[in-house]
Amino acid sequence: MSELMSxxxxxxxxxxxxxxxxxxxxxxxxxxxxxxxxxxxxLTVNQGERIVIAGPSGSGxxxxxxxLNALEEHQQGKIVVDGTELSNDLKNIDxxxxxVGMVFQHFxxxxxxxxxxxxxxxxxxxxxxxxxxxxxxAMHFLEKVKIPEQAHKYPGMLSGGQQxxxxxxxxxxxxxxxxxFDEPTSALDPEMIKEVLDTMIELAEEGxxxxxxxxxxxxxxxxxxxxxxxxxxxxxxxxEPEEFFNNPKSDRTKLFLSQILGH
Amino acid sequence: xxxxxxxxxxxxxxxxxxxxPPPAGETGPVKWLRENLFSNAVNSALTIAALLxxxxxxxxxxxxxxxxxxxxxxxxxxxxxxxxxxGACFSVLTERWNQLLYGFxxxxxxYWRPNLALVLLLFxxxxxxxxDLPRKLLAFTAVYPFLAFWLIxxxxxxxxxxxxxxxxxGAFVFQTYGKSSFxxxxxxxxxxxxxxxxIGGMLIPDGASxxxxxxAVPSRDLGGFMLNLMLGVTCVSLSLPLGIALALGRxxxxxxxxxxxxxxxxxxxxxxxxxxxxxxxxxxxxxxxxESTVDLFLRVVIMITMFSAAYIAEVIxxxxxxxxxxxxxxxxxxxxxxxxxxxxxxxxxxxxxxIPGIVNVAVGLFKDTTLVSVISMFDLxxxxxxxxxxxxxxxxxxxxxxxxxxxxxxxxxxxxxxxSQWLERRLATDHR
Ligand SMILES: Nc1ncnc2c1ncn2[C@@H]1O[C@H](COP(=O)(O)OP(=O)(O)OP(=O)(O)O)[C@@H](O)[C@H]1O
Ligand SMILES: [Mg+2]
Numbered sequence: 001m002s003e004l005m006s007x008x009x010x011x012x013x014x015x016x017x018x019x020x021x022x023x024x025x026x027x028x029x030x031x032x033x034x035x036x037x038x039x040x041x042x043l044t045v046n047q048g049e050r051i052v053i054a055g056p057s058g059s060g061x062x063x064x065x066x067x068l069n070a071l072e073e074h075q076q077g078k079i080v081v082d083g084t085e086l087s088n089d090l091k092n093i094d095x096x097x098x099x100v101g102m103v104f105q106h107f108x109x110x111x112x113x114x115x116x117x118x119x120x121x122x123x124x125x126x127x128x129x130x131x132x133x134x135x136x137x138a139m140h141f142l143e144k145v146k147i148p149e150q151a152h153k154y155p156g157m158l159s160g161g162q163q164x165x166x167x168x169x170x171x172x173x174x175x176x177x178x179x180x181f182d183e184p185t186s187a188l189d190p191e192m193i194k195e196v197l198d199t200m201i202e203l204a205e206e207g208x209x210x211x212x213x214x215x216x217x218x219x220x221x222x223x224x225x226x227x228x229x230x231x232x233x234x235x236x237x238x239x240e241p242e243e244f245f246n247n248p249k250s251d252r253t254k255l256f257l258s259q260i261l262g263h
Numbered sequence: 264x265x266x267x268x269x270x271x272x273x274x275x276x277x278x279x280x281x282x283x284p285p286p287a288g289e290t291g292p293v294k295w296l297r298e299n300l301f302s303n304a305v306n307s308a309l310t311i312a313a314l315l316x317x318x319x320x321x322x323x324x325x326x327x328x329x330x331x332x333x334x335x336x337x338x339x340x341x342x343x344x345x346x347x348x349x350g351a352c353f354s355v356l357t358e359r360w361n362q363l364l365y366g367f368x369x370x371x372x373x374y375w376r377p378n379l380a381l382v383l384l385l386f387x388x389x390x391x392x393x394x395d396l397p398r399k400l401l402a403f404t405a406v407y408p409f410l411a412f413w414l415i416x417x418x419x420x421x422x423x424x425x426x427x428x429x430x431x432x433g434a435f436v437f438q439t440y441g442k443s444s445f446x447x448x449x450x451x452x453x454x455x456x457x458x459x460x461x462i463g464g465m466l467i468p469d470g471a472s473x474x475x476x477x478x479a480v481p482s483r484d485l486g487g488f489m490l491n492l493m494l495g496v497t498c499v500s501l502s503l504p505l506g507i508a509l510a511l512g513r514x515x516x517x518x519x520x521x522x523x524x525x526x527x528x529x530x531x532x533x534x535x536x537x538x539x540x541x542x543x544x545x546x547x548x549x550x551x552x553x554e555s556t557v558d559l560f561l562r563v564v565i566m567i568t569m570f571s572a573a574y575i576a577e578v579i580x581x582x583x584x585x586x587x588x589x590x591x592x593x594x595x596x597x598x599x600x601x602x603x604x605x606x607x608x609x610x611x612x613x614x615x616x617x618i619p620g621i622v623n624v625a626v627g628l629f630k631d632t633t634l635v636s637v638i639s640m641f642d643l644x645x646x647x648x649x650x651x652x653x654x655x656x657x658x659x660x661x662x663x664x665x666x667x668x669x670x671x672x673x674x675x676x677x678x679x680x681x682x683s684q685w686l687e688r689r690l691a692t693d694h695r
């Protein structure tokens with residue numbers, strides 16, 4: 001496993017976990033037809049936590065974080081995001097979605113809009129931000145992900161890494177309190193993985209609450225304050241990264257780590 | 264392999280190779296001919312055969328076209344002038360020009376009205392077709408249907424004004440109440456519009472059209488290519504929004520809406536247009552209250568619109584299905600609601616994918632407007648088959664008349680097709 005660690009030291013001064021609860025999942029279950037994908041999930045995430053979710057393919061990692069902004073419906077249990085309970089009430093769902101940013105494996109930028117328009121669309125239509133202000137904010141975040149000069153191009157003209165950074169900027173423009181990442185680097189070439197991870201590290205340094213599904217164990221070691229291991233729809237083990245990697249408790253975790261780290 | 268390795272693998276270029284012109288015979292028309300027309304024996308034979316066919320076609324048609332007679336007043340006179348030589352009798356076109364364009368009943372001193380409507384049409388559709396134009400021009404586009412109605416049908420100006428006010432009232436109600444609840448806004452808007460139309464209809468005095476500024480022209484007096492254009496433009500512009508609504512309805516999560524759309528689309532697609540037109544001409548009257556004589560033009564517009572909307576809906580459904588699921592998810596995850604996601608993200612992309620299909624339907628629809636000749640409306644083809652070919656002067660002039668009709672339709676359809684290709688290039692933003 002290539003360790004794509006950032007070469008610079010990480011500034012942990014703002015990476016503080018507060019007592020405020022950001023996400024609370026209680027006894028959550030989900031089925032696809034008769035297939036039990038998520039089984040009795042209990043998880044509390046505090047404001048400012050950086051959580052990495054790992055696990056073999058098909059273990060339900062994507063499904064779990066997609067339940068958090070109601071891209072998938074859960075059938076049992078309770079999910080409270082930022083004080084709002086996820087229910088069938090569309091108002092609640094739209095409120096939660098505007099507070100929670102999501103970054104996808106395949107970027108999902110809007111190909112018919114320029115980079116700038118991609119970033120200003122939701123603030124203008126959902127938050128009713130004036131166009132000028134939305135554009136200023138978009139440029140601010142595009143600078144932050146280091147591609148302000150691409151603002152007037154279309155997504156199809158950018159490299160994968162650049163597109164993923166735009167996707168991150170697009171989410172940030174909504175000023176979310178929580179960011180969800182679903183394998184943000186899995187569709188990228190190695191040299192592009194680093195630029196995206198650097199962006200994510202910066203975000204963590206600013207104290208953003210993050211839930212990342214990723215196979216980048218270097219990132220998990222450096223940035224996460226908690227690693228969650230899932231298998232067959234259940235949370236099998238969770239721990240601080242040091243303990244998780246050096247001293248895994250469950251056999252399934254050991255097996256998974258030995259495969260992914262190639263020991 | 265081995266001898267390159269025998270030397271040294273390392274290599275560094277020290278001198279720059281200057282660019283040289285290509286060898287003679289590798290550029291210019293001779294090369295083009297050799298590569299494209301005579302690259303091998305079969306290709307050469309095909310080229311010669313094609314040239315032969317072109318020669319045969321031209322040698323027969325050119326004299327016919329060039330010898331054409333333009334100024335006689337009947338076929339018999341025409342034959343006299345030609346004295347047995349080959350030559351077309353184009354005088355039927357010049358002599359019956361107005362009938363071909365406007366039908367034979369539209370008052371001839373009023374031709375300026377449809378002409379003006381056609382010119383204004385160009386201004387009205389320009390901002391729709393070319394979206395780089397300032398958006399303010401769309402205000403004229405919104406008023407145009409009512410203006411054109413008044414110009415072409417004449418009569419009291421109150422009728423189009425009441426119609427316009429009804430739409431404005433509906434739009435106003437939708438703006439005010441649609442935000443909190445889509446259903447309330449939607450049905451409220453329909454109710455408001457109908458209220459205005461009914462009350463306004465009662466307020467218009469009975470004889471209002473008798474001495475109106477523009478002489479009233481009933482629908483049955485419309486005809487010629489004008490009728491084809493009117494049907495084509497009206498039905499295309501109505502069936503596109505209806506088709507989008509049907510396509511979205513077919514995808515809906517609400518079973519009732521979904522089933523209504525599916526049944527409508529499948530039923531209308533499964534029936535030939537010509538039967539729908541017969542229904543329009545004889546049977547549709549049963550669905551309206553007996554005393555209301557719903558205009559034949561309106562009935563035909565309803566039928567053609569339904570027909571092409573069903574096709575357009577299926578084309579757009581293909582476009583919607585071609586969009587990756589990630590686009591819906593990205594729109595959802597940003598907090599856009601359903602109307603916003605559709606309008607800003609999904610439809611712009613789905614419609615772009617559907618352009619060739621939609622244009623296909625539009626071109627087909629425009630040509631299908633000639634089918635109204637079967638239910639005795641005198642459109643261009645109806646005029647030719649009826650009053651013109653049946654007249655004693657021009658009985659038997661088929662090629663010139665039908666060729667002219669074909670030419671008119673070709674010009675319009677070719678224009679539509681060129682526009683769609685321009686639009687596709689203009690919208691091409693994904694470089695994948
Ligand atoms: N829409 C669906 N319908 C039915 N089954 C599904 C659906 N989506 C996912 N699944 C199944 O649910 C299980 C969990 O899927 P999920 O995408 O959450 O896995 P994952 O942990 O993200 O895997 P990966 O690492 O491959 O992305 C898988 O077995 C998958 O086949
Ligand atoms: Mg996944």
